[in-house]
Amino acid sequence: MSTVRKIQSGYYAVGAIDWDRRLFDELIPLPDGTSYNAYLVQGSEKTALMDTVDPAMTHVLLQNLEQLQVKKIDYVVTHHAEQDHSGALPRILEEYPEAIVVCTSKCRDMIIDLLAIPEDRIRTVDDGETLSLGDKTMQFIHTPWVHWPETMVTYIPEDRMLFTCDFFGSHLATSDLYVTDEGIVYEAAKRYYAEIMMPFRKIIQKNLAKLQPLDIRLIAPSHGPMYDKPEFIVNAYKDWVSDAVKNEVVLPYVSMHESTRKMVEHFVGALITRGIGVKQFNLADADIGKLAIALVDTATIVLGTPTVQVGPHPKAVYAAYLANALRPKVRFASVIGSYGWSTKMVEQIAGMLSNLQIQVLEPVVAKGLPKSEDFQALDRLADQIAAKHREIGLFM
Ligand SMILES: Cc1cc2nc3c(=O)[nH]c(=O)nc-3n(C[C@H](O)[C@H](O)[C@H](O)COP(=O)(O)O)c2cc1C
Numbered sequence: 368m369s370t371v372r373k374i375q376s377g378y379y380a381v382g383a384i385d386w387d388r389r390l391f392d393e394l395i396p397l398p399d400g401t402s403y404n405a406y407l408v409q410g411s412e413k414t415a416l417m418d419t420v421d422p423a424m425t426h427v428l429l430q431n432l433e434q435l436q437v438k439k440i441d442y443v444v445t446h447h448a449e450q451d452h453s454g455a456l457p458r459i460l461e462e463y464p465e466a467i468v469v470c471t472s473k474c475r476d477m478i479i480d481l482l483a484i485p486e487d488r489i490r491t492v493d494d495g496e497t498l499s500l501g502d503k504t505m506q507f508i509h510t511p512w513v514h515w516p517e518t519m520v521t522y523i524p525e526d527r528m529l530f531t532c533d534f535f536g537s538h539l540a541t542s543d544l545y546v547t548d549e550g551i552v553y554e555a556a557k558r559y560y561a562e563i564m565m566p567f568r569k570i571i572q573k574n575l576a577k578l579q580p581l582d583i584r585l586i587a588p589s590h591g592p593m594y595d596k597p598e599f600i601v602n603a604y605k606d607w608v609s610d611a612v613k614n615e616v617v618l619p620y621v622s623m624h625e626s627t628r629k630m631v632e633h634f635v636g637a638l639i640t641r642g643i644g645v646k647q648f649n650l651a652d653a654d655i656g657k658l659a660i661a662l663v664d665t666a667t668i669v670l671g672t673p674t675v676q677v678g679p680h681p682k683a684v685y686a687a688y689l690a691n692a693l694r695p696k697v698r699f700a701s702v703i704g705s706y707g708w709s710t711k712m713v714e715q716i717a718g719m720l721s722n723l724q725i726q727v728l729e730p731v732v733a734k735g736l737p738k739s740e741d742f743q744a745l746d747r748l749a750d751q752i753a754a755k756h757r758e759i760g761l762f763m
Pocket residue numbers: 621622623624625626627628672673674675676677678705706707708709710734735736
């Protein structure tokens with residue numbers, strides 16, 4: 368099956384669409400599959416391939432290049448060493464013996480380690496360095512930590528094209544070359560940002576500032592469709608990496624015998640009546656990608672959990688671990704839940720959130736089923752959250 372699509376004279380999409388993949392890194396749900404985008408750029412003198420594909424899709428890339436009758440590739444620009452973009456590099460270098468890999472020096476070390484690429488096939492480029500393809504110039508801009516330390520992007524000023532690899536990407540399997548439904552792509556791109564980019568929010572702010580002076584007509588990422596209205600995704604990223612939070616409580620919870628669930632139901636009502644938005648996730652079967660999306664800009668997280676073997680329920684441990692690892696810009700946190708005879712779940716969860724710059728609000732822990740004093744304590748917690756949200760100007 369050919370997936371070659373002409374973008375414009377001298378530019379072709381030659382990557383693969385993975386309609387069936389449902390899990391990334393054996394962890395991240397892919398409700399809509401994904402794509403591994405590679406782009407062929409033919410200049411008047413030289414030809415470059417922008418990234419490759421996941422090793423399982425090498426045959427698609429090779430077939431696409433054959434269909435375009437590509438006899439020679441001069442440069443394989445490797446923006447990122449991860450295998451879903453560079454895994455087909457060894458095979459491409461074998462097929463095109465004159466091809467040289469172009470990448471940052473950090474990326475060189477990584478593709479030697481991860482993919483055993485011979486050092487003499489690699490040319491490193493500095494930040495701002497250029498390479499000519501004849502009538503097109505590749506300008507390399509180092510953009511570290513989107514989402515590994517070695518990443519860069521390539522700008523072609525003659526055609527105002529920006530190749531960004533994972534930066535601005537979205538896990539979406541689609542035959543659309545460009546964004547057609549902004550709602551769908553917004554959610555997929557936010558999920559992608561939340562799951563792998565969010566911990567590097569501050570560095571991404573700097574990377575965005577670095578791209579600001581460029582006059583960009585088209586952004587070509589390595590997952591999902593291209594952006595022919597670049598401001599759509601650039602503005603979304605600016606919003607996500609900003610320090611602004613929403614008047615919202617994210618409430619992941621789990622309950623074995625309904626006690627915690629009763630507390631959650633009461634608490635959600637208390638928040639809503641106070642004018643605070645809520646996103647509730649039952650961790651028994653929640654899509655962790657949706658939870659990650661909600662963490663991008665919430666002001667507060669409250670974790671609901673029963674006590675299991677003195678500590679929090681393992682599914683609550685997972686949610687707390689994830690929130691801590693993803694480092695959202697959340698400002699306030701608390702715990703609600705239930706126990707039977709002895710509990711240390713609050714202390715244990717608090718100890719797991721050390722990466723977050725949060726103010727911890729008074730937890731509410733009920734012995735067994737929640738009673739009237741527990742519901743009153745939940746109301747007080749809702750009051751406190753409303754007051755804190757008002758204090759930071761989230762609502763009047
Ligand atoms: C497997 C299991 C282990 C438990 N371990 C503890 C414990 O170590 N300490 C405790 O106080 N309660 C423990 N409990 C009791 C629950 O925390 C208690 O029943 C609680 O009210 C359940 O809340 P839920 O209805 O939201 O699931 C345990 C319950 C189960 C099922």
